[in-house]
Amino acid sequence: MKRLQKKHPLAIRWFHWINFPVLIIMIWSGLLIYWANDVYRIGYGEKTLFKFFPDPFYAKLNIGQRLAEGMAWHFLFMWFFAINGLLYVLYTAISGEWRFLLPNRNTLREAVQVVLHDLRLSRKPLPRRKFNGAQQIAYSSIIVMGAGSLATGLAIYRPVQFGWLAALMGGYPMARFIHFWLTIGYCGFFVIHIAQVIRAGWNNFRAMITGYEVVQDSAAGETGK
Amino acid sequence: MSDRTDEVQHKTEKERAGASTGSDAESEDAEVNSSLRRMSRRSFLWAGAALAAGYSGWRWLVTRGDAAGIPWPLRRTLEFNEKISRGLFSKGRLAATFPVSSAEEPRPNGDIGLGEDFDATGWQLSVEGLADGAQPLILTMADIKALPRVEMTTELKCIEGWSQVVHWTGARLADLMAKYPPATRSGNPPSMKEKPDELLPYVALATPDGEYYVGLEMESALHPQTLLCYDMNGRPLTTEHGAPLRLAIPVKYGIKHIKRIGTIRYSALRPPDYWAEQGYDWYAGH
Numbered sequence: 044m045k046r047l048q049k050k051h052p053l054a055i056r057w058f059h060w061i062n063f064p065v066l067i068i069m070i071w072s073g074l075l076i077y078w079a080n081d082v083y084r085i086g087y088g089e090k091t092l093f094k095f096f097p098d099p100f101y102a103k104l105n106i107g108q109r110l111a112e113g114m115a116w117h118f119l120f121m122w123f124f125a126i127n128g129l130l131y132v133l134y135t136a137i138s139g140e141w142r143f144l145l146p147n148r149n150t151l152r153e154a155v156q157v158v159l160h161d162l163r164l165s166r167k168p169l170p171r172r173k174f175n176g177a178q179q180i181a182y183s184s185i186i187v188m189g190a191g192s193l194a195t196g197l198a199i200y201r202p203v204q205f206g207w208l209a210a211l212m213g214g215y216p217m218a219r220f221i222h223f224w225l226t227i228g229y230c231g232f233f234v235i236h237i238a239q240v241i242r243a244g245w246n247n248f249r250a251m252i253t254g255y256e257v258v259q260d261s262a263a264g265e266t267g268k
Numbered sequence: 269m270s271d272r273t274d275e276v277q278h279k280t281e282k283e284r285a286g287a288s289t290g291s292d293a294e295s296e297d298a299e300v301n302s303s304l305r306r307m308s309r310r311s312f313l314w315a316g317a318a319l320a321a322g323y324s325g326w327r328w329l330v331t332r333g334d335a336a337g338i339p340w341p342l343r344r345t346l347e348f349n350e351k352i353s354r355g356l357f358s359k360g361r362l363a364a365t366f367p368v369s370s371a372e373e374p375r376p377n378g379d380i381g382l383g384e385d386f387d388a389t390g391w392q393l394s395v396e397g398l399a400d401g402a403q404p405l406i407l408t409m410a411d412i413k414a415l416p417r418v419e420m421t422t423e424l425k426c427i428e429g430w431s432q433v434v435h436w437t438g439a440r441l442a443d444l445m446a447k448y449p450p451a452t453r454s455g456n457p458p459s460m461k462e463k464p465d466e467l468l469p470y471v472a473l474a475t476p477d478g479e480y481y482v483g484l485e486m487e488s489a490l491h492p493q494t495l496l497c498y499d500m501n502g503r504p505l506t507t508e509h510g511a512p513l514r515l516a517i518p519v520k521y522g523i524k525h526i527k528r529i530g531t532i533r534y535s536a537l538r539p540p541d542y543w544a545e546q547g548y549d550w551y552a553g554h
Contacts, residue, residue, distance in 0.1 A: 044293050045300045047307075060315070064322055080429030110428065111547030115342035118349055118549075202425065203363045203519050203554040204356050210364065215423060215431055253311040257304060 048258045050173065050250040055140065058131040059251065065123045068116060070226055071104075075113025078106045083223055095223075121196065128189050143173045144183055150176040161239075185232055188225050195222040337547025350551035357487050363518035363554070366421045371435035371501050374424050374522075376508040380542065381480030382528055391476075391512050397468055397534030399449045399458045404531075407448075409498070409512060415439035415447065418495055426522040427543075427552065436516040438497035441471075442490045450534030464490065472539030473515060476530030483539030484517070484524065488553060493518050496529065521552040 051059075078101060085093040101107050135141045153176025159165035161177075169175055174182065198209040198218040212218035240248055250256040335343035393407040418440055425431045442460075449458040452466040459466070464486065471489040474481040488494060495516045498505060505511035510527025517524050523543045533539070544550035 045297045047300055047304060060318065076429065080426070082430070111337055111543075114427075114549065115338045115346060115547065119342055119345040122345075201353060201356070201554055202423075203361060204353065204358070206361065206364055214364075215425060219429060249308060252315055253304075253307045255304065255307060257300065 044260050045257055046260060047255045049254060050256045051254050052134075052138065052140065053254060054134050054138075055131070056251060056254060058127055058134070061123070061127050062131075065120055065127060066229065068120045069124055070229065072113045072116035072120065073226055074104070074106050075109040076117060077223065078108075078113075079110040083220070095227075118200075124189075125193055128186075128193070132186060144179055146176070146179045146183055150179050152176070154180050161242075181232065181235075185229075188228055188232075192222060192225045195219070195225065336545050346549045346551070350549070350553070353551060353553055354485065354487065357519075357553070359487060359491055363422050363493055366423065366433045368421050368435050370433045371421050372432055373501060374432040374434050374509075375426070375430070377426060377428075377522065378480070378527070379508065381475030381477055381526075382507065382510070383477055383479070386476065386528070388507070388512050393513065393529065394531040395444075395448050395533075396531060397450055399451045405448055412439050412444070412496060412498065412513060415443045420493060420495065420516075420518075422493065422516070422518040424516075424518075424522055424525065425554065427548065434516070435501045436495055436497045437499035437502075438495040438513075438516065440492060441494045441496055441515070442492060444496060444532075445471075445490065445534075453536065460490075468534040468536050470535040470537065470539050472531075472533040472535050473526050473529050474531045474533075475526065475528050478530075480526060480542050481540060482515075482524045482526045483535075483541040483544070483550065484520075485538075485551070488517065488519050491517070491519050519554050521554070523548065524552055 074096075077095075081095060083095045084091045096106075135144065153170060155176075156165060156167060157169060157175050157177035160167060160169055194208060195212050195218045197205050198212045199215065199222060202209045202215050202218075209215050209218055212221060246257050329339055329341055332339035332341055334340070338346075391409065393412065395405040395407060398405055416439065417437065419435065419437045421433060421435045423431050424434045446460050449460055450468045450471075452458050452463075453468060454466055456466065467486060469486050471484045471486065472481065473484070484494075493516075497510075497514050497516045498512060500506075500509055505514060510525075510529075513529045514527040515525050515529060538550070541548075541550050543552070
C-alpha cells in the first residue's frame with residue numbers, strides 16, 4: 044500500500060535550491076578571478092599531469108580578461124552564499140534535523156557498505172533511513188567545506204584585518220590554495236550528487252521539491268505500526 | 269527516527285485502523301496519488317516561480333547601467349563592502365611581516381605612467397592641498413630621506429592573485445603628512461594626532477605624467493606601514509619598480525602601490541583611481 048511520507052522540511056528545500064544557483068555564480072565568478080593567476084596543477088616535480096585550466100576550457104566558457112567583473116560578482120554573491128549557509132546551519136541545529144545528518148560511530152562502516160553496494164560489489168541492501176552513512180558523511184563534509192570556503196575567502200579578502208585567520212589558514216598563498224581546492228571539491232561533490240540523484244529516481248528527486256516521498260508498505264506489520 | 273510524526277494527514281480512518289481490503293487499498297492508493305498530484309503541482313509552481321524570479325533578478329542585474337566598468341548594483345555592493353571594511357579597519361592592526369631573507373624580487377607588473385621621457389636626477393615631489401598656503405610644496409629626495417627611515421618586510425599582494433614577500437625601505441607617508449599637514453575641512457589648523465577626522469579625507473597620488481593615479485582614504489594613508497619607498501630589497505629602486513620614489517602599502521592590493529610618484533595631493537573629494545575606472549574596487553583594501 045502506498046502512502047506519503049514527509050522527507051525534507053520546507054526551509055531545507057529553500058536553502059538547498061537557493062544555494063544551487065548561488066554556488067554556481069560563486070564558482071563562475073571565482074573562475075574569472077582565478078584566470079588572472081592560474082597557477083595550480085596536478086603533477087610532481089616538473090611534470091604536470093593536469094593544469095587548471097586548459098586554454099580551450101577558458102575559451103569555451105569565455106573566462107579570460109574578466110578579473111574586475113569576476114571580483115564584483117564574487118563580492119556580491121558571497122553575501123547570499125554566507126547568509127544562506129548560516130541560516131541552513133542554524134535551522135538544522137534548532138530544528139533537530141542535525142540528528143539525521145551528523146555522523147556517529149556506525150557511520151563509517153555503513154558508508155563503506157553503501158559505496159560497495161553502489162559499485163555493485165556488495166548485495167547487502169541499503170539501510171532504509173532518510174540519510175545513510177555515506178550521505179551523512181557527504182552532507183556533513185559539504186557544510187565543513189562551506190565553512191572552509193568562507194574562512195579562507197575572508198582570509199584572502201581582508202588579509203590584514205583578518206590577519207589571524209590568514210595565519211590560521213597557513214598564510215595568504217595557502218588560504219588561496221585551499222580556497223581553490225575546496226571549489227574543486229564542490230565540483231566533485233556535484234558530479235557524484237547528480238549521479239546518485241539520477242540513480243535514486245524521480246520519487247527521491249520530487250521529495251526535494253514537494254517535501255514528500257511515496258513509500259510502499261509491503262508487509263502488514265509495518266503498515267499498522 | 270519514527271515515521272509516525274512525519275506521516276501525512278491525508279489518511280482515512282480506515283487506513284489508520286489498518287483494515288484494508290483489496291478494493292479499499294486501491295481507492296486509498298488513488299487518494300494518495302491525488303494528494304501527491306496536488307502537492308506536486310503546488311510545489312512545482314513555487315519552484316517555477318522561484319526560477320522565474322531568480323532569472324529576472326539576474327537579467328535585471330546584468331542589464332543595469334555601467335558604473336566605471338561594472339553594472340551599478342555591483343559598484344554599490346563594492347561601496348557597501350567598503351563601508352563595512354572601513355568600519356572594521358584598525359590602524360593598529362599591522363600586515364604580517366617576514367624575515368628579510370624571505371624577500372624576493374616581485375614581478376614588475378605595471379608600466380603605466382613610466383614613460384621613457386623622464387629624468388630621475390631632476391625629480392621633484394609636488395605636495396598639494398596643504399594646510400598653509402594654496403601653493404604646492406616642492407620636495408626633493410633629500411627632504412624625503414630627512415624623514416625617519418623605516419624598513420619592513422611584507423607581502424605584496426597583487427589583485428591578480430599572486431603575492432611576493434618584499435623588503436621595503438623608505439619614509440612613512442604619515443611622517444611626511446605630519447611634517448607637511450593637509451588642510452582641514454573646517455579651515456581650522458590641522459591636528460594630526462587629536463583631530464584626524466578634520467583633515468581632508470583623501471590622498472591622491474599620481475605619476476609625473478599623470479598617466480597613473482591612485483586614491484587613498486585617510487586611514488590607509490596614515491597607516492604606519494604605508495611607506496614612500498626609495499629602496500627595495502636593499503638596493504635603490506630600479507626604473508621598472510618605480511624609481512626614484514614609490515608607494516608600499518600592505519593594507520592595499522598591488523594596484524595602489526603607485527610607482528614613480530610625482531604628486532601627492534590632499535583632497536576633500538574621493539580622488540580618481542586608474543583601476544577603479546576599469547571595473548575594480550576603489551577601496552581595494554586588506
